[in-house]
Amino acid sequence: MVKRRQSISTRIIISFVGFYLVTCIWSFAKLSKDGDSNSCHHNNDPTQSLTGQPHRDWLQRRRSLQDQKTTKSYNFTAALCVCVKDAEAYFEEFIDYHLAMGFSNVYLYDDSPNFELQRWYNHTRAHPDYSKVEVLHLSDARNPKGSSSSSNEEESNDDDDNQQSQNNQQQQQMLPVDPQTDYYEDCVHRFGFNGPKHDYFAFIDVDEFFVFVDESNYHNILDLLQDYLVPFGGALTVNWMLVGSANKSVYAPLPITKRFQYRDEKAHFVIKSIVKTSDYLGHRNPHAVYVRDVVVNGTNTSNIHTTAYPGANHKYALTPRGATDKTCPSKVVLLYHYRYTSDKEYIFKRCTRGGTDGGHYWCSDGGQGIRQGYGPQHIQSIPGSVFDDKAWKFLTSHVPKYQMYDSFEDFH
């Protein structure tokens, strides 16, 4: 009897050890797999390597976060500065999503000639969430240049880092001054240096959503900033992930993160920036900022970082526009860019609404379609090849009212 009991407990111990070993091997295999994935152009980028300090830090963080899923309270705040036009179909979803992620306020600059969002603004002042959204008209901006413009990065070729540097300089001189950067600068002055004095700002568009690559590591932007920006100051860059049309042909009244769940295989080299207010000097373009240098060993050094590992330098900060990162750090966070949506919406955005000067630049005659084989790769609509519902999962778990949309079918 005694012997039999011993053998049962021995078996239990053996199965525990066995389970533990299997778990370790599985985790290790998973880490190795994560480690060699997703570098856009440079497979031999040392920052992507799994050896050395960054890797150990990463492992440590993974372990510690398993015990600690609740969001800590921080003595700093982060806000969003966004320029919008014709965005009413999706902008409440954009707001719900990013407030749930820990951004404390959203500053929307309405680029419509007649301040179309004023009524929405007036009606939401007592709303528990939307009262955190300040809406300003274009004419409120500190330094408005030109009367109306939705021009942004899409008017220019973001891949200018591939060109000869001489070409670049010429190109840069020809590029129009981008009015969008005035709104951004106004935003930081009004709500960072003054007003509520937010400590950090992200500058994105309403069709861009931050997505944590592994939500068991991060689900709050403040946790991410605490690890990747607060200790270093300056700015942090986040690469795009292009989300495709999923072959949708027209608009349907469903959330954007539900309708479009097919993305590119790998991150895109274009970046957007999150900046520390006290280090902010201005915008270079909608993607990149100027921040105060840090002095390292007596040399002024760019203080722009990436999420390759905490403190990683943004090597492309010194390129003519600083708008790319071709190492595409993809382990922590990416900016999912719902650039295309349905075919009809995309043609409207590109060709009907257009931009200021070169608004119809990428469009075929008559504005009925996008010119093929012309312009940067990301101008052509893609259906998307990899199923990925992380953004939708994030939204439905943090803002449960969206779950009802799962009972709708989408035939378009």
Ligand SMILES: *[C@@H]1O[C@H](CO)[C@@H](O)[C@H](O)[C@H]1NC(C)=O
């Ligand atoms: C926030 O707290 C940290 C210590 O946790 C401190 O070093 C820092 O100065 C504080 N920042 C502000 C803005 O109070």
Ligand SMILES: *[C@@H]1O[C@H](CO)[C@@H](O)[C@H](O)[C@H]1NC(C)=O
């Ligand atoms: C919004 O409120 C402002 C201030 O009360 C008022 O001047 C404006 O006409 C209102 N706009 C709309 C569209 O209701």
Ligand SMILES: *[C@@H]1O[C@H](CO)[C@@H](O)[C@H](O)[C@H]1NC(C)=O
């Ligand atoms: C889009 O359509 C193409 C051609 O029919 C098909 O190969 C592809 O799998 C579709 N993609 C999605 C995300 O539906």
Ligand SMILES: *[C@@H]1O[C@H](CO)[C@@H](O)[C@H](O)[C@H]1NC(C)=O
């Ligand atoms: C600064 O100088 C020290 C001593 O020469 C050196 O060990 C260190 O690597 C340098 N740091 C950087 C970032 O170059």
Ligand SMILES: *[C@@H]1O[C@H](CO)[C@@H](O)[C@H](O)[C@H]1NC(C)=O
């Ligand atoms: C670093 O930049 C600051 C401000 O532009 C300048 O005053 C300082 O002389 C520079 N220091 C070095 C070592 O280049």
